[in-house]
Amino acid sequence: MITFEDVVKVYPGGSTAVDHLSLELPTGKLTALVGPSGCGKTTSLRMINRMVTPTSGRILIDGEDVAGRDEAALRRGIGYVIQHAGLFPHRTVLDNVATVPVLLGKTRREARAAAQELLERVGLSADFAKRYPAQLSGGQQQRVGVARALAADPPIMLMDEPFSAVDPVVREQLHREFLRLQEDLGKTIALVTHDIDEAIKLGDRVAVFRQGGRLAQVGTPRELLAAPSDDFVAEFVGRDRGLRGLSFDSAAGLPVRPVDGLLLDDAGRPLGWPGDDGPRDTGGTFTKDDSLRVVADLAIRSPVGIAVRVGPDGAADGLVSHHDLADYLAGRRS
Amino acid sequence: MTEYLRNNADTVWLALQEHVWLALLPVLLGFVIALPIGYLGVRFPALYHPLVNTCGVLYSIPSLALFVFLPVVLGTKVLSPVNVVVALTIYTVALLARTVADGLRSVDPVVVQAATAMGYRRVRRLAGVELPMALPVILAGLRVATVSNISLVSVGALIGIGGLGQLFTRGFQLFYIEPILVGIVLSVLLAGLADLLIVLVQRAVTPWTRAV
Numbered sequence: 001m002i003t004f005e006d007v008v009k010v011y012p013g014g015s016t017a018v019d020h021l022s023l024e025l026p027t028g029k030l031t032a033l034v035g036p037s038g039c040g041k042t043t044s045l046r047m048i049n050r051m052v053t054p055t056s057g058r059i060l061i062d063g064e065d066v067a068g069r070d071e072a073a074l075r076r077g078i079g080y081v082i083q084h085a086g087l088f089p090h091r092t093v094l095d096n097v098a099t100v101p102v103l104l105g106k107t108r109r110e111a112r113a114a115a116q117e118l119l120e121r122v123g124l125s126a127d128f129a130k131r132y133p134a135q136l137s138g139g140q141q142q143r144v145g146v147a148r149a150l151a152a153d154p155p156i157m158l159m160d161e162p163f164s165a166v167d168p169v170v171r172e173q174l175h176r177e178f179l180r181l182q183e184d185l186g187k188t189i190a191l192v193t194h195d196i197d198e199a200i201k202l203g204d205r206v207a208v209f210r211q212g213g214r215l216a217q218v219g220t221p222r223e224l225l226a227a228p229s230d231d232f233v234a235e236f237v238g239r240d241r242g243l244r245g246l247s248f249d250s251a252a253g254l255p256v257r258p259v260d261g262l263l264l265d266d267a268g269r270p271l272g273w274p275g276d277d278g279p280r281d282t283g284g285t286f287t288k289d290d291s292l293r294v295v296a297d298l299a300i301r302s303p304v305g306i307a308v309r310v311g312p313d314g315a316a317d318g319l320v321s322h323h324d325l326a327d328y329l330a331g332r333r334s
Numbered sequence: 335m336t337e338y339l340r341n342n343a344d345t346v347w348l349a350l351q352e353h354v355w356l357a358l359l360p361v362l363l364g365f366v367i368a369l370p371i372g373y374l375g376v377r378f379p380a381l382y383h384p385l386v387n388t389c390g391v392l393y394s395i396p397s398l399a400l401f402v403f404l405p406v407v408l409g410t411k412v413l414s415p416v417n418v419v420v421a422l423t424i425y426t427v428a429l430l431a432r433t434v435a436d437g438l439r440s441v442d443p444v445v446v447q448a449a450t451a452m453g454y455r456r457v458r459r460l461a462g463v464e465l466p467m468a469l470p471v472i473l474a475g476l477r478v479a480t481v482s483n484i485s486l487v488s489v490g491a492l493i494g495i496g497g498l499g500q501l502f503t504r505g506f507q508l509f510y511i512e513p514i515l516v517g518i519v520l521s522v523l524l525a526g527l528a529d530l531l532i533v534l535v536q537r538a539v540t541p542w543t544r545a546v
């Protein structure tokens with residue numbers, strides 16, 4: 001666990017970048033630090049690995065004050081990923097990834113062998129190993145950056161806008177891969193972003209900062225969306241904007257209509273909606289465990305504007321039209 | 335010219351050898367001295383401008399003046415090759431200290447910070463990250479220093495030392511064009527060869543600069 005204890009950072013020149021920050025980043029979880037530009041996210045992150053020294057307050061890792069640790073040794077145990085990756089242009093991809101293990105005293109051979117495996121893990125084939133960073137796309141560089149941070153298998157990772165320099169499609173893909181990786185690895189991660197969607201998607205917990213380096217609220221994405229502590233957070237997480245909030249509402253309480261008009265197989269599983277050229281695909285189904293966002297998606301995609309719910313056995317057990325959903329949401333709001 | 339070469343092969347060969355070490359020893363010494371000086375100019379930003387100015391002044395001292403002046407300061411004999419070596423070392427330092435500083439300043443600070451955040455200590459970071467990344471700039475400076483030293487050595491002939499330059503003085507004394515031609519051709523060849531060598535070394539040690 002990483003603990004900020006009443007941490008203040010005032011830069012020379014007088015600007016307060018971080019103002020009395022107390023925050024816990026639980027072990028094995030990803031905590032997203034999010035907020036408008038200049039609110040002290042990067043500064044907070046860089047105090048963890050002592051790239052920035054707090055003006056007052058303490059930062060503890062598993063109860064131990066980082067100020068008492070040898071800087072270089074501390075940093076070798078903390079993965080670090082930044083925007084544009086910050087790769088070494090004069091080293092091959094493989095040697096970039098091998099950097100920290102070599103610093104830790106592994107032979108170059110051992111480190112390269114391990115690096116090779118890691119590259120595959122972040123979705124880069126062996127062909128990339130011998131290339132230089134200038135020969136990679138932005139997304140590929142970012143993958144190498146993640147592999148480099150993971151190379152020494154540090155328990156902690158600090159990531160400063162790691163996915164913001166790539167286009168939305170690549171970012172989406174990197175998000176998916178990264179979530180899968182984190183599921184396996186269970187690192188303690190602090191991830192800085194100014195994109196609330198990214199924070200909600202990737203974060204187990206989200207810490208919202210406001211101007212002046214003050215923590216506005218911290219909680220699970222769901223808590224933040226359900227109960228923003230004030231107008232700033234409410235507006236920042238954009239509770240009322242679009243479908244975002246629906247991601248955290250379960251479909252369990254959503255009333256359904258009896259199944260009617262849907263073509264079913266012998267086991268009651270949906271085959272599709274009747275059409276002139278045979279059954280038309282329902283576009284997918286949802287269960288009680290899915291979110292309302294999934295239901296909304298299905299209702300919109302469905303050829304007849306109706307989402308199909310199935311039970312654990314896969315048999316259709318209810319229908320929801322987009323009118324039903326709209327009524328339900330309207331009723332909930334009032 | 336071939337006639338002259340055949341008859342004076344020994345003299346020419348000795349002159350060439352002398353020329354090579356009179357030019358290259360200062361390059362080596364100057365490089366070793368310039369590295370820490372250039373680094374200090376970056377490590378302590380307040381020193382950068384004084385460094386650049388001092389280098390500029392040193393480099394603008396006429397070489398002949400330095401050759402004549404040095405024995406007075408160093409207490410060496412007027413004809414000692416040490417004078418030439420010291421003078422050219424001073425020029426090399428003047429050229430390279432600035433180049434080293436500029437090379438190090440050209441390194442992307444984001445990459446240096448990334449290195450620090452990964453757990454590099456200062457010295458290892460300098461050797462493993464900053465210097466390699468500054469190499470293209472530093473080696474370009476080294477080319478200039480080497481070629482300019484090779485031509486400056488000949489000036490030493492005017493005070494009685496100076497490798498191939500001796501062939502010029504002999505030619506002038508004897509009103510005889512052959513040694514002058516041989517001297518010119520050989521020193522141009524030597525400069526070209528040294529330049530080529532450095533370019534080859536540069537390609538070998540900075541492969542990433544061609545990777546785009």
Ligand SMILES: Nc1ncnc2c1ncn2[C@@H]1O[C@H](COP(=O)(O)OP(=O)(O)OP(=O)(O)O)[C@@H](O)[C@H]1O
Nearest residue numbers: 011012015017036037038039040041042043044194
């Ligand atoms: N080295 C520095 N010296 C002086 N002031 C600084 C320094 N670094 C940051 N600041 C100031 O501290 C405040 C917080 O900066 P920080 O980089 O932590 O913000 P951020 O939340 O990461 O912003 P962004 O989203 O734009 O990256 C800003 O007002 C910034 O100008």
Ligand SMILES: [Mg+2]
Nearest residue numbers: 041042043192
């Ligand atoms: Mg930042």
